[in-house]
Amino acid sequence: MHSTALLFALAAIVTASYFGGRSRALAVAGGRLTRLKALPAYHGAYVALATGIPGLLFLIGALMAEPWLLGRLLDPVLPERVRQMASGSQALWMSEVHRYLAGDIAPSVAAPELALYAEKLRTLQRTLTVGIAIGALGVGAAGAVVARRRITVGFAARGRVERVIRALMGVAATVAVLTTVGIVLSLVFETFRFFERVPVGDFLFGLRWSPQTALRADQVGAVGSFGAIPLFAGTLLITAIAMSVAVPLGLLCAVYTSEYAGPRSRAAVKPLLEVLAGVPTVVYGFFAALTVAPALRELGSTLGLDVASESALAAGGVMGIMIIPFISSLSDDVMNAVPQSLRDGAFALGATKSEAIRQIVLPAALPGIAGAILLAISRAIGETMIVVMAAGLAANMTLNPFAAVTTVTVQIVTLLVGDQEFDSAKTLSAFALGLVLFFVTLCLNVAALMIVRRYREQYE
């Protein structure tokens, strides 16, 4: 772990330069601290920042440029034979090189050209590692020297340090934006490459999904078909089942916690629902595959129904349980926000509690509840582990909840787990599905937030 050691070394010289800056400030003050424009600690922090930021930037830049630089420097020794290879066998050759370097292939049995390349790579890597280390520490040290020179009695160290701190905080806030940009760029870019191979219309409106990769080019069905409609249908079916479990149960739970429960039972029930939300989805998936699906299958066979062992009902039902707390806690919040005066008015006219809830509170809270349901739908569409473990892989177009269907997220996972060639339409289709998923959930979230916000303005 060279980079970890290097980070520690950098941290050490940053600490050293802090104390260096501080002692310099004390020295120029000549024992009379009040002469300084800023506290010695700020002078220290100024020098430390001047050391750490350039050093870290150099380190990150150099580590990012390293693979490219290695490629350029090694290009002359790359055997002509390898240069001519297809990208797959080239990668295979490179992995041979790495096995040689790791000592898995003895030098005596390795091909001479491979050994030559590998030895060159080894020396270059060593040189580069040492170079990067010296560079990063050197840049940091240079920063420290320059910054330390600038310290005088009247030097406004605090203002500068505070400006840097603010700037760093601003940079931290943009990380979230960069993440979104990264998501959109990676999805759009790979999807574009996918649509170069498969037409957009075939993907969005095709009725057959079978993304096999062909072993031979002339094989029947060699191209695979990428019609995503069966996946969308399966996702909708499972989401519908999940919502038909979660909406009534979640709403009734919210009615209980916000209207009927006293403070003590509320304090008991709310954490219980939170626990339901805190269970990892892989646990729900295990529960669905191990307990619920076999039970449903057994129940179906006693009733004379043919229930698939990976039925949409099992996955959707368990997903519904997972969604209950999302609906109940959001609905509970909006129902609590309904002014008490509305309820009191209803009671004054002789309404029973349930009449007040059904005819006054629920309609008043309806926009917020609709927002909660939209958020829950977005959650259900994007949920992955439950369906990966409990729903099927076959892309059936059916509305039968006892049949096995597959979903968008299941396909994304199965297409990308395990060995993959990064250029095939099969792998790229996962990114196209991801883009659809991202777009749909984004629209649902934005719609939900807008509805909730508009509703809030009514009572505040």
Add this chain to the structure above:
Amino acid sequence: MSDPSQRTPGPAAAVKKARLRRRHAAERRFRAYAIGAVAFAAGLLALLVASIGVRAYSGFRQSYLTLPIVIDREIVDPEGTNDPAVLADANYISLVKQALRARFPEITARSEQSALYSIVSVGAADSVKEYVLAHPQDIGRTVSLRLETADSVDALVKGLTDRTLPADDRGISDLEVAWVDDLVASGELRVGFSRTLFTSGDSREPERAGILAALTGSAMTLVVTFLLSFPLGVAAAVYLEEFAPRNRWTALVEVNINNLAAVPSVIFGLLGLAILLNFFGLPRSSPLAGGIVLALMTLPTLIIAARAAIAAVPPSIREAALAVGASDVQVVLHHVVPLALPGILTGSIIGMARALGETAPLLMIGMVAFIVDVPHGFTEAATVLPVQIFIWADSPERGFVARTAAATAVLLFFLVMMNATAVVLRRRFERRW
């Protein structure tokens, strides 16, 4: 109104009474539905915990066969070198076979002998090897060792196998059942706590499989996640809450953070695959890549929690600090952040708990690898506990069901501990201003 008892109840009053009764019945029904929904949710949670707990109990236990093993110098180390390389290569299976033949001298037929060998785990020879490597002074002696039994024997001893089934459906022959019963009756075959579960990595045999590698991988991934998301999250929250100018850019950042919190986790896996692995070339399956993906995923939640905690610090604190001459950065770093720290920590522990349970994005960046050894560095291939659960849940061997449940129980234990810490922290340091 006059006293109702003095009025003769007419038909209209009877109708009213009936209607009132109906309305009250409707009230009771509705209330019962609401309570029923809560009870149903609680029941489902209980069912979930029970179905995992029952299986986990058997997953934490393992049946062991105690056998006197003659550690024959001729087989282990004929030249008496005591060299670990020689010891590691020796034929330990034959030692186990010898011991089994010695225990059942009456079995002489070849086919029956090979059936006899199959009652101990395929990995039993490894247990003997580990013992000999740790105690080379015992070579040439006879020691009594606990060996894991095979999956089918384990299931039989724990009572998970239906003995009434025909032998073909049962997965264990009548002969083996008779031997096992014999060994159980003599006390040589016993069910005990499975230490393997906590001391080894993944294995193809459920009786040799453990979660140590996955636990270590989870811990390393979480360390990366925390080191990245905590400073970034707090800094971003402080900036947005205290310094950011109210303009379009800030509004965009805020909307963006709210939306990012609701993006499906599998999308973050795609981001990790396309950007971190394929563009920046981070090592596949490594805790480093996994930690960065989870950090990006938890960052929005953490920022939202930290902002709430910072906003809860009353303005009077800020004004007091400003009044005695602090700069605005000093106000924030010396007063606001320390006071908001319990809330921020609570939020980040809950965020870490969610990251610990996350599976889907880690599948995308290759953390589904078959990991036997405990990872030693942040760039080595590793797996995490939830992914290990996913892998085991997919395995056909019956013993893995119990192991999966046991691993799930361990995961849930850690989650409960983390959430309990958050609750305690909140209770302890929550301040009402």
